[in-house]
Amino acid sequence: MFMDCGTCETSGPVQLMTPEVVNVNLTISSKAQEMLVDAFGDDRSMALLVGVLSGGCSGYMYDLQIVEETDQSCQEVVIEGFRVLVPNASSHLLDGIEIDYVDRLMGGGFRINNPNAESSCGCGESFA
């Protein structure tokens, strides 16, 4: 191709805004803990990974996964025996969150109450 993409020589990447890593405090509501007991059973070797992806209507989307390990650089918080992993890259967005569970037919499920969110989209999966 004839545009010069600079991929053959060393071109420095643009300066990325890298947020500071913060020590995350988080809580899990009693309803969410009940649901985690259902999900995990007696196996406490698994962990709940609470991450953030770009996208969604408001710019960031929550990403909840049950994992054994992850290759992301994470900090681990243990609450009532549950291991919760929070990626350092998104720690500034997740400090102070409450993991809750909303029990209803439509739009129910795990929900994050986030004091850092200026706004959230209607479905609650995305925040800014």
Add this chain to the structure above:
Amino acid sequence: MPRVAYEDASLTVWQGADALQFIDGLSSNKMVDMIQGEVRQTVFTTTKAKIVDLATVFHMGDFLAVQLHTSQLERLLKHVTPRILDQKVTIVDVTSRNQFCIEYGIHNTNVGQFESLDGVTHGHVDERYSLLIASLDVETKPTVDQALFHEWRIENQIPWNGFEVTGKNHPLSAGLNQLVHPAKGCYIGQEILARMISRGRQGKKLTRVENNSVDEKFITTQGQSHSLAIIR
């Protein structure tokens, strides 16, 4: 075919396994199904659906070449880079290695594809014009001046960066409706644009008007007899 210099163009290279998904999640057009050899435009928007920048994405196989605008580049990077988080995306600015032209007044039959002709990459982004990018050692002399090009734009109601495509407008009012995908997943600004479309309430829209027929404050590109305006 007439060629005009595209002076505000910039070129960035986006690499990493998550690059295409990342762009898709932050802009209005569906990008995740792009394949090598395709070129597609999309609009990065704010949570209020205002335009951050219009991007032309060339899928080069191992990476994406993304044409943006120098005047908007800093704003765009401030918008996107905090959202990279742990995703595999790196961005390199290679603007200074390239030159940019628009070839217009043509009839592209292969819209959405790009090809290399005489050392120049031709991105066929629209039936009526192509975006040309070449390294600095290739001759791509413009054949017409900006005024002629803008007269042609007015005639064909083509929005342009800095005129209609600005941070004051959303993609629908700027005449970029074809870049707002009706069925893709969520992206920043999507709720507002989807509501406008579903309720048929787009507000202002890009219109070709006779000079002196509308208030000057609505004119976005001034021509000799006609102009482009964004009006209700």
